[in-house]
Amino acid sequence: MPGGQVPDVADLVERARTGDARAVGRLITLVEQESPLLREITALLAPHAGRAHVVGVTGAPGVGKSTSTSALVSALRGAGHRVGVLAVDPSSPFSGGALLGDRIRMQVHATDPDVFVRSMATRGQLGGLSLATPQALRVLDAAGCDTVIVETVGVGQSEIEVAGLADTTIVLLAPGMGDGVQAAKAGILEIGDIYVVNKADREGASEVRRDLRTMLAPSSRPTEAWKPPILLTTANTGEGVDEVAARVDAHHRWLDTHGELQRRRARRTRDEIEAIALASLRSRLARVNVGRDMDDLAHSVLARESDPYSAADVLLEAVMHRDT
Amino acid sequence: MPGGQVPDVADLVERARTGDARAVGRLITLVEQESPLLREITALLAPHAGRAHVVGVTGAPGVGKSTSTSALVSALRGAGHRVGVLAVDPSSPFSGGALLGDRIRMQVHATDPDVFVRSMATRGQLGGLSLATPQALRVLDAAGCDTVIVETVGVGQSEIEVAGLADTTIVLLAPGMGDGVQAAKAGILEIGDIYVVNKADREGASEVRRDLRTMLAPSSRPTEAWKPPILLTTANTGEGVDEVAARVDAHHRWLDTHGELQRRRARRTRDEIEAIALASLRSRLARVNVGRDMDDLAHSVLARESDPYSAADVLLEAVMHRDT
Known part of the structure; x- marks a missing residue:
């Protein structure tokens, strides 16, 4: 498959389920690279895992x-x-x-x-x-x-x-x-x-x-x-x-x-949901945290006109009130 | 100073500035414990650092x-x-x-x-x-x-x-x-x-x-x-x-x-601002991520009625629209 082509995720998941090693490898690569298809991959895999x-x-x-x-x-x-x-x-x-x-x-x-x-x-x-x-x-x-x-x-x-x-x-x-x-x-x-x-x-x-x-x-x-x-x-x-x-x-x-398997899995699932939410917040931060605004914030701290917490407030304000 | 008493942060900072080792130690402990006073401590220290x-x-x-x-x-x-x-x-x-x-x-x-x-x-x-x-x-x-x-x-x-x-x-x-x-x-x-x-x-x-x-x-x-x-x-x-x-x-x-000192410090300050903002988002997540709601989300994933990304959306919605 050419590198630039969007992979057919549903097909990959179907093939992975039959134990196709190449499909398994390709899906893990997409996961590892945090492909934009990650969400779709997860939704397709979840019922079978x-x-x-x-x-x-x-x-x-x-x-x-x-x-x-x-x-x-x-x-x-x-x-x-x-x-x-x-x-x-x-x-x-x-x-x-x-x-x-x-x-x-x-x-x-x-x-x-x-x-x-x-x-x-x-x-x-x-x-x-x-x-x-x-x-x-x-x-x-x-x-x-x-x-x-x-x-x-x-x-x-x-x-x-x-x-x-x-x-x-x-x-x-x-x-x-x-x-x-x-x-x-x-x-x-x-x-x-x-x-x-x-x-x-x-x-x-x-x-x-x-x-x-x-x-x-x-x-x-x-x-x-x-x-x-x-x-x-x-x-x-x-x-x-x-x-x-x-x-x-x-x-x-x-x-x-001892019911511990269910408890560990529930905890693991909670951890994963939280990790995904946190990654999403982090990427919102990263989208705000580029360019002049962020440099200005850093320089105001270095110039002692502000402190890191007040600067972080400005950053958070931008994250919370930007529709993304 | 008794353990339960709220420390006088301004006094600690003043004493730390004169090189009082106990005040320095106490401030680092507060920082390490992520004391609620962290913000105030940082604001007081920033002009002197x-x-x-x-x-x-x-x-x-x-x-x-x-x-x-x-x-x-x-x-x-x-x-x-x-x-x-x-x-x-x-x-x-x-x-x-x-x-x-x-x-x-x-x-x-x-x-x-x-x-x-x-x-x-x-x-x-x-x-x-x-x-x-x-x-x-x-x-x-x-x-x-x-x-x-x-x-x-x-x-x-x-x-x-x-x-x-x-x-x-x-x-x-x-x-x-x-x-x-x-x-x-x-x-x-x-x-x-x-x-x-x-x-x-x-x-x-x-x-x-x-x-x-x-x-x-x-x-x-x-x-x-x-x-x-x-x-x-x-x-x-x-x-x-x-x-x-x-x-x-x-x-x-x-x-x-070579101007590199300023560049490294600006980068460090940006990193710190971002880390503070991220920690704040993380603690908002943690406040939402307690009790029944979060358990329900995890169980809906385990029961294959949802997937981790959709569950994370629900969590994020709660984070972004709760005034904290």
Whole structure:
């Protein structure tokens, strides 16, 4: 299809639903580029989505996320699942695309028609995971993926965001990547549904597990609560990964039984609606925030004739009273 | 002052201007907590701010940022500067406060009345550096700091944000932290005004410098452009840090001479005005986005009676037509 042509979105969605990988890829690209067709795409996809189990995989650089994700995909495929993978890389804000490395590790699945792998670069100002990712997720969901893995680098806020997006969050650690203080620092102790100590063949893996166990010790956890397991894997060889897949399934069932799956999905939907509304407000701001008016406001602050809050009032006034 | 009492902001600002460390600390706390007094604080500070040279220090975890910042503070103090430090730690979204480690490393400056050190935790949803940091910066600026160092962990988007905030951005590297591909991945090659290879006493430091030099080779750089130097330091011992301080000064003069200082400040002010306006819109959204209405919207999407965009329209309608 020529680049300049407006894509037939209804046709793309129909083809994506049959599992056409090119249509899936094209839709995710449109979502990622925040195409003007996004609204139409979302409306067409929404009736066919909402079934996928969303699994977040996060961990610090170097713990073996891509290898683990790839091994988990194999295990889930072995159990008959159709699997989508969104590898979100917040560390490459400039690339506008994803890094080759992740894709290469996933190439073992390249010829499997029931695996969809997609790398996404998060954009700086547009809120990282918050807008494009749930919509890319919906594409994979509507394409019949019953499990979608969202893989993020666990640094900064991304692991928190993925926990908000996922039904089940897997936190990966590895020996030699820093001690318990590091784990606490990254805030991962609050978000894991399943903890995996990868590179279990290396020295120190059982110590990492022991430390984690101590830190995760249930203090006043209610008896019906999910107790996050701590598993050991060697993703390179696949050792222990079937057990991870089994726990992913078990957590999914637990969520469903306890009404938590519905609650997480309702929260996720609220978050998405709010993110779309916020993006709309932001683009209204951006349309006002061009040219002379905005420069004048900045200069009045720099000249100490105004302050940033008063200047923001002027900007808001323009946003709220302009019909767009 | 009792916790429940409304602080006398005008008095705090007056005292901060005389360099009263407690008043400075209290104002930054109010800024960080997004106190309802923020607007008043900003208006009171704005006439007294706008002089400080803002220096960003960023780099991956482990390169020695805190040690380097502390050594740079010593060097700048030696040259007679009054220095503020904001250590922004985006990796601790849950802590609501900063880590002890950074503070400990800075304790050498604890008794110096012309050094103000403050750790800030960035908050998840409120846009990281984008709102509280420029305002904390204004507090230190109004308190007479002629140099304010903003230290961020260089992962994800934070190093990009600090580059937007700073007049001069120092990018720290160290041997053994990954190769040139890592550097490129982090997007640091676009943002540094000064590159520092720390831990120069370790093997591999000169290779890091050589690789950096290759990657930074000016292709079509105009002759009057600033050429980012690549310096070697051993921050632990202070070796090479005076040279960093000298280059920071040189870059400041260069910016001033080339009109770039004004341009960067105008851009920073525009960004801040926009961030304030956006935060205001966001809080309007949040006020609407509570209770039954929002749950109903989410459920209509989950029940496939609506889609997220149509639901967002309803939300926006409520935001735009509610007088707040």
